[in-house]
Amino acid sequence: HEAVLDATDGHGADRIVEVGGAGTFGRSLQAVAEKGIIALIGVLSETDDHPSPYPLMRKQARMEGVFVGSLDQPATAFQAMNDALAVNDLSPVVDRLFPFEDAPEAYRYLASAAHVGKVVISI
Numbered sequence: 238h239e240a241v242l243d244a245t246d247g248h249g250a251d252r253i254v255e256v257g258g259a260g261t262f263g264r265s266l267q268a269v270a271e272k273g274i275i276a277l278i279g280v281l282s283e284t285d286d287h288p289s290p291y292p293l294m295r296k297q298a299r300m301e302g303v304f305v306g307s308l309d310q311p312a313t314a315f316q317a318m319n320d321a322l323a324v325n326d327l328s329p330v331v332d333r334l335f336p337f338e339d340a341p342e343a344y345r346y347l348a349s350a351a352h353v354g355k356v357v358i359s360i
Contacts, residue, residue, distance in 0.1 A: 238268035245270070249296075254278055263288035269298045278303040330354030 241250050249270035255262055255277045265275050266288050275293075277300055293300060304314065322328070332352040335343035337360045347356045 238264040241268040249273060252276070255300075266290075266292040269293070269296060271296045271298065273298045275300045276303050277301065331357055333357070334359060 242248075250268050251270050251273045253265045253269055253273065253275045255265045255275050257277065262277075269275055269292070273296065275298065292298075330353065332354040333343070333346060334357045335346075337358060340358050343356055343358050346352065
């Protein structure tokens with residue numbers, strides 16, 4: 238959050254995509270700009286901190302949940318998202334690709350948090 242505030246001269250981020258990593262939600266609350274939006278897209282890990290909602294209220298910011306749906310339903314939101322990715326020629330950022338036999342190394346790399354983007358294990 239400090240880097241965001243420094244980079245924006247204290248303004249904060251107008252839009253944050255919060256993927257629910259350990260300890261990141263509290264930082265997102267601190268980094269969001271006045272009247273900004275935090276899009277909560279998933280909860281990838283448990284966290285020990287219990288962030289206060291007061292920064293959100295004080296900044297008149299809001300949080301929105303993002304749900305991609307289920308593959309069990311016809312014409313799912315997940316399929317619509319994938320169609321939009323294809324139409325707009327978007328692809329994920331892949332930091333490193335590991336062969337299956339190097340999976341333990343891939344998990345160590347992921348745990349180091351040195352990656353930017355996805356860590357992929359191919360079979």
